[in-house]
Amino acid sequence: MSAAPAAKRQKASSPDDVASTPYKLIYWPGLPGRGEHIRLAFEEAGVAYEDTALQEDAVQQVLAQISTSNLAIGSALNVPPLAPPVLEHGDLVISQTSNILMYLAPRLGLVPDASNGDADAIYRLNALALTALDGLSNEVHDSHHPICTSLYFKDQRAEAIRSSKLFVKERLPKFLGYFERVLRVQAERDEANKWLCGAQLTYADLVLFQCLDGTSYQFPRAVKQLRDGGAYQRLFALHDAVKQRPNIAAYLASERRQPYGEGIYRYYKELDVVPEEDPEEDAKA
Ligand SMILES: N[C@@H](CCC(=O)N[C@@H](CS)C(=O)NCC(=O)O)C(=O)O
Structure with missing residues (x-):
């Protein structure tokens, strides 16, 4: 799935908004790493996502997240991540690979049929x-x-x-x-x-x-x-x-x-x- 164009953060207030809100994976460039688990989920599901690892300022985007000066200003609920991968989806910013997958998998059809x-x-x-x-x-x-x-x-x-x-x-x-x-x-x-x-x-x-x-x-x-x-x-x-x-x-x-x-x-x-x-x-x- 090709990386979607850079998306502005959107407010995802209703389930319909959430479904159409772009996904953004923030991860180091140049290696599969733990970001790969997130990519494979999107790729298998055929769902578009923005992958910052493929962008010119990939390193800066990770550093902006994990910097000690990131105080998650502008968000009432999110906490700053310690390390990537980081997922942004609307107002939500979460880290920890398995946690991100627990959030994504039901949305991507990668859990057993309900x-x-x-x-x-x-x-x-x-x-x-x-x-x-x-x-x-x-x-x-x-x-x-x-x-x-x-x-x-x-x-x-x-x-x-x-x-x-x-x-x-x-x-x-x-x-x-x-x-x-x-x-x-x-x-x-x-x-x-x-x-x-x-x-x-x-x-x-x-x-x-x-x-x-x-x-x-x-x-x-x-x-x-x-x-x-x-x-x-x-x-x-x-x-x-x-x-x-x-x-x-x-x-x-x-x-x-x-x-x-x-x-x-x-x-x-x-x-x-x-x-x-x-x-x-x-x-x-
Ligand atoms: N348990 C975390 C580990 C995250 C992690 O170690 N991320 C690596 C890249 S794969 C990193 O950049 N770590 C920086 C650090 O630990 O200082 C997860 O599964 O997401």
Whole structure:
């Protein structure tokens, strides 16, 4: 979906106004990052959004939000965000990836059909999205920055190698195994259920796709070994199925999809380790 022209903030007072109010994603330029989860939701739904990462003053737009001088002046209710992604929709300004997705997903048709009577589905979806973000985003990031985000990689390289070996051996199989189990539970209920919440794709599947995709970029050898081992077939089938959805495939092939680089997911040759190696033995060597 191409970025919509810059929109003036609008007051969205009635449900009709809200539906026609433009969406604006404020995020860093040049990398998928956590903004990608928001983009994938819009792209899958085929709903237009403005993506400030594609604009000339992208960095300044993020800084204006997260600056310590941002006191949310002009808004009676919003609070300043600590970090992007940030979503603006009419008068609403919110941050935190999973929170933004909880707001957007019902509006974008990315939660189970309400006619199934499951009014609490969003909380199950949020648990799944948060779990994917915990293990396959935050922990993956912390594998290359295990001491502190504010230090350079070169100043925590030895710790990053040790952390990455432990991650791919112990944490990665745990998280992949968890999502495989969720998918198995669904398939045992009904063999048509190939998504995390059953037969219908939801935003949690998109989050899981992006988390697994980024993890594969950072740890290609480990993910290949785990994939080839055959223990996570449903999970990798979900990843491949999301990738092939028409709107997602078109987006991934477009220039709107930013390349991985110096973001959450980074490729360092020395961190491209495989699970079968013994991390503690290696640490002693
Ligand atoms: N839990 C937050 C994390 C937000 C976050 O760490 N954002 C990154 C970019 S992906 C950032 O710019 N962080 C700046 C900082 O933490 O100082 C979320 O999911 O939105």
